[in-house]
Amino acid sequence: MERLWGLLHRTQxxxxxxxxxxxxxxEGTQQWRLEEEEEDGEEGAEPPIHFCPMELRGPDLGSxxxxxxxxxWAATGxxxxxxxxxxxxxxxxxxxxxxxxxxxxxxxxCGDDVLVVSEDINYEPGxxxxxxxxxxxxxxxxxxxxxxxxxxxxxxRQTSLRKRVAGSAGMAALAQDIRVALLGQKLDHVWMDTHYxxxxxxxxxxxxxxHWVEAxxxxxxxxxxxxxxVYCPYSATGNATGELVYAHYGRPEDLQDLRARGxxxxxxxLLVRLGEISFAQKVxxxxxxxxxxxxxxxxxxxxSQDPHKLGLSSHRAVYGHVHLGTGDPYTPxxxxxxxxxxxxxxxxxxxxxxAQPISADIASILLRKLQGPVAPQEWQGHLPVSPYRLGPGxxxxxxxxxxxxxxxxxxxxxxIEGRSEPDHYVVIGAQRDAWGPGAAKSAVGxxxxxxLVRTFSSMLSPCSQPTLLxxxxxxxxxxxxxxxxxxxxxxxxxEWLEGYLSVLHLKAVVYVSLDNAVLGDDKFQAKTxxxxxxxxxxxxxxxxxxxxSGQTLYEQVMFNNHSWDxxxxxxxxxxxxAYSFTAFAGVPAVEFSFMEDGQAYPFLHTKDDTYENLHRxxxxxxxxxxxxxxxxxxxxxxxxxxxxxxPLDFGRYGxxxxxxxxxxxxxxxxxxxxxxxxxxxxxxxxxxxRAAEKLRKEIYSSEESDERLMRMYNVRIxxxxxxxxxxxxxxxxxxxxxxxxxxxxxxxxxxxxHVRLLRSHGSGDPRAASSRVAPGLGFQESRFRRQLAxxxxxLQGAANALxxxxxxIDNNF
Numbered sequence: 001m002e003r004l005w006g007l008l009h010r011t012q013x014x015x016x017x018x019x020x021x022x023x024x025x026x027e028g029t030q031q032w033r034l035e036e037e038e039e040d041g042e043e044g045a046e047p048p049i050h051f052c053p054m055e056l057r058g059p060d061l062g063s064x065x066x067x068x069x070x071x072x073w074a075a076t077g078x079x080x081x082x083x084x085x086x087x088x089x090x091x092x093x094x095x096x097x098x099x100x101x102x103x104x105x106x107x108x109x110c111g112d113d114v115l116v117v118s119e120d121i122n123y124e125p126g127x128x129x130x131x132x133x134x135x136x137x138x139x140x141x142x143x144x145x146x147x148x149x150x151x152x153x154x155x156x157r158q159t160s161l162r163k164r165v166a167g168s169a170g171m172a173a174l175a176q177d178i179r180v181a182l183l184g185q186k187l188d189h190v191w192m193d194t195h196y197x198x199x200x201x202x203x204x205x206x207x208x209x210x211h212w213v214e215a216x217x218x219x220x221x222x223x224x225x226x227x228x229x230v231y232c233p234y235s236a237t238g239n240a241t242g243e244l245v246y247a248h249y250g251r252p253e254d255l256q257d258l259r260a261r262g263x264x265x266x267x268x269x270l271l272v273r274l275g276e277i278s279f280a281q282k283v284x285x286x287x288x289x290x291x292x293x294x295x296x297x298x299x300x301x302x303x304s305q306d307p308h309k310l311g312l313s314s315h316r317a318v319y320g321h322v323h324l325g326t327g328d329p330y331t332p333x334x335x336x337x338x339x340x341x342x343x344x345x346x347x348x349x350x351x352x353x354x355a356q357p358i359s360a361d362i363a364s365i366l367l368r369k370l371q372g373p374v375a376p377q378e379w380q381g382h383l384p385v386s387p388y389r390l391g392p393g394x395x396x397x398x399x400x401x402x403x404x405x406x407x408x409x410x411x412x413x414x415x416i417e418g419r420s421e422p423d424h425y426v427v428i429g430a431q432r433d434a435w436g437p438g439a440a441k442s443a444v445g446x447x448x449x450x451x452l453v454r455t456f457s458s459m460l461s462p463c464s465q466p467t468l469l470x471x472x473x474x475x476x477x478x479x480x481x482x483x484x485x486x487x488x489x490x491x492x493x494x495e496w497l498e499g500y501l502s503v504l505h506l507k508a509v510v511y512v513s514l515d516n517a518v519l520g521d522d523k524f525q526a527k528t529x530x531x532x533x534x535x536x537x538x539x540x541x542x543x544x545x546x547x548x549s550g551q552t553l554y555e556q557v558m559f560n561n562h563s564w565d566x567x568x569x570x571x572x573x574x575x576x577x578a579y580s581f582t583a584f585a586g587v588p589a590v591e592f593s594f595m596e597d598g599q600a601y602p603f604l605h606t607k608d609d610t611y612e613n614l615h616r617x618x619x620x621x622x623x624x625x626x627x628x629x630x631x632x633x634x635x636x637x638x639x640x641x642x643x644x645x646x647p648l649d650f651g652r653y654g655x656x657x658x659x660x661x662x663x664x665x666x667x668x669x670x671x672x673x674x675x676x677x678x679x680x681x682x683x684x685x686x687x688x689x690r691a692a693e694k695l696r697k698e699i700y701s702s703e704e705s706d707e708r709l710m711r712m713y714n715v716r717i718x719x720x721x722x723x724x725x726x727x728x729x730x731x732x733x734x735x736x737x738x739x740x741x742x743x744x745x746x747x748x749x750x751x752x753x754h755v756r757l758l759r760s761h762g763s764g765d766p767r768a769a770s771s772r773v774a775p776g777l778g779f780q781e782s783r784f785r786r787q788l789a790x791x792x793x794x795l796q797g798a799a800n801a802l803x804x805x806x807x808x809i810d811n812n813f
Contacts, residue, residue: 159174160439188417200403243392250285312603366393421477429482512589519596525568535647694803
């Protein structure tokens with residue numbers, strides 16, 4: 001450009017008589033005319049420049065000076081032409097790139113693997129709206145305005161006061177009230193379904209008992225169980241007699257440690273503490289090690305030691321089911337509709353030994369009677385017994401008389417149909433039943449669910465005032481569900497999944513659970529599928545902290561949790577209500593909770609889980625924390641139901657596989673010595689990563705306005721979780737077919753446990769025992785090859801499916 005201006009300036013200096021072209025407005029017209037005036041100017045003086053609309057006339061070509069100037073202009077033009085063309089191309093290219101970047105700024109697929117929506121993404125209003133376009137910030141503002149009008153706290157209080165054990169008359173009345181509440185909103189569909197399931201209840205005429213056993217083998221004095229109606233649903237019934245042994249939390253590693261210290265758990269009753277793993281896992285581990293029965297108690301060491309905080313009474317026992325699975329254990333893999341008759345079959349997760357909860361007071365009496373070695377320091381608790389010993393102790397007799405009852409349970413559904421993809425469902429649900437008051441267990445979740453129904457229903461209606469935003473209609477359908485039978489192991493939700501499995505794995509996008517959402521207010525934890533981690537992080541940055549003014553929820557979380565992946569994000573455990581959606585149905589799911597710092601909420605699954613206690617634990621901040629949960633869940637629903645492209649991070653599973661393979665790598669030398677290799681797994685992982693990267697690039701270069709293309713991408717993205725269900729095992733035999741979350745020989749954890757036997761030489765490695773598959777048999781090459789094939793081809797199938805059409809698959813296998 002400097003060269004070009006220099007040439008023009010040189011031309012001006014070469015003119016024999018410097019002239020100045022002055023543009024004057026001609027009187028009487030609206031146009032500008034050019035008049036040429038010859039003025040003598042001082043040498044080196046720069047002529048003034050005026051920019052205005054004009055009619056341009058060149059110099060008089062008839063004059064000699066004019067002809068000379070024309071020649072100079074022509075020469076200069078020829079020399080400047082390449083620079084003018086280059087300048088024009090540069091300007092055009094710059095404008096094109098700026099326009100392209102501005103257009104791509106609205107693409108939802110920008111980023112690495114996570115699909116993030118820009119603040120300026122537009123959300124089209126419903127077909128009946130005549131107002132402007134809705135943007136993400138508009139939808140946020142609309143959602144928060146309507147959400148602020150609710151009465152969450154009052155609903156929590158009223159729900160916790162109602163008797164609502166599954167199958168009871170109180171539960172039936174509450175179900176009808178919730179159905180009426182849904183019918184009163186602007187939902188497209190409201191309905192109920194009823195299942196007839198086998199639930200286990202205590203027998204009032206024959207309560208469960210615990211007795212000392214005298215030296216001669218006769219029953220001695222009874223130990224009075226304070227809460228006769230506190231029990232373990234699905235415990236084996238009958239009697240169990242044996243010496244008592246203390247086994248810490250009852251984990252496989254605890255029982256292995258017990259055995260290593262010379263105390264044999266087989267043939268004895270185990271006393272185990274509440275916590276770390278579920279009731280069902282404790283009983284299953286005890287059964288695997290040959291124990292005859294299990295007593296489960298709450299130790300005050302596992303709760304807050306702050307004298308200013310509430311604690312569980314020492315005479316309270318804690319309720320918990322012991323079915324290692326979900327759903328009706330008497331119709332495993334099949335729905336319990338209309339009392340359908342199936343051949344007599346039981347879930348393999350039902351225990352064969354009895355189990356019973358006891359209070360800390362009863363546990364103290366038992367611990368004082370124990371002899372034998374002193375328990376390790378980390379096993380010591382805070383009951384008035386010092387020190388804790390491992391045992392054995394005197395003989396005990398446990399009698400469990402629970403009985404099975406065929407019980408009708410009802411799930412309640414409300415639906416807002418989607419505008420563009422009505423056959424794709426974003427599902428949100430909450431458990432409605434509770435064994436006790438259940439304020440934290442289910443009343444909070446139920447209240448938030450009803451509030452979200454009301455809020456989204458209000459958003460659907462166009463505003464009457466023209467200055468406000470129009471109503472909206474989500475692209476995908478929103479499905480709100482109130483579950484029954486949750487306290488018995490997510491029975492209501494699992495039976496629904498079993499009944500509609502062939503449909504749901506094609507239509508359900510994500511499940512969001514509201515259970516156990518408020519157990520404190522210090523820390524936040526998300527138990528989730530890897531597909532949702534990035535979206536959760538993004539939403540947390542847009543929700544205000546309930547107890548730190550000026551902070552977002554994300555800032556609060558990161559202040560209290562220094563490691564995002566280790567402390568905040570957790571895999572879904574089997575006792576989560578969201579577990580079946582992912583491990584059984586292949587639908588990505590999340591359950592998030594606010595918790596107390598360091599210690600668990602002490603009243604969960606007890607008669608003390610009341611509104612008053614929950615309110616006191618949160619020091620009056622229950623409404624604010626519940627509101628924050630509602631904001632988080634609601635904004636998740638908006639993003640999942642209304643983004644053009646589903647914001648699921650399908651590339652994350654490549655990292656998950658890499659993490660697990662890292663654990664296998666240490667055994668590569670042992671396998672190589674036997675002529676075995678893990679190369680197949682490595683290759684399948686590589687194919688998955690390449691398929692994910694290829695899909696990401698396709699999305700990035702595509703047009704968001706192409707509805708057909710977006711739907712095709714969404715179908716591939718939403719089924720990623722389903723791809724990780726092993727297609728090579730039967731759902732009836734192995735209902736949890738997910739290779740990362742499931743249970744059985746097809747899972748990556750089972751393969752890892754088996755490979756560890758290469759170094760344990762069949763000595764009963766506790767981690768190998770946790771797989772519950774052929775414990776104690778040592779490493780078996782044939783079994784290893786089968787496990788490797790099941791795992792590899794499931795992972796390879798996921799890579800193939802993510803690639804799209806068969807002609808796009810490029811396996812390097």
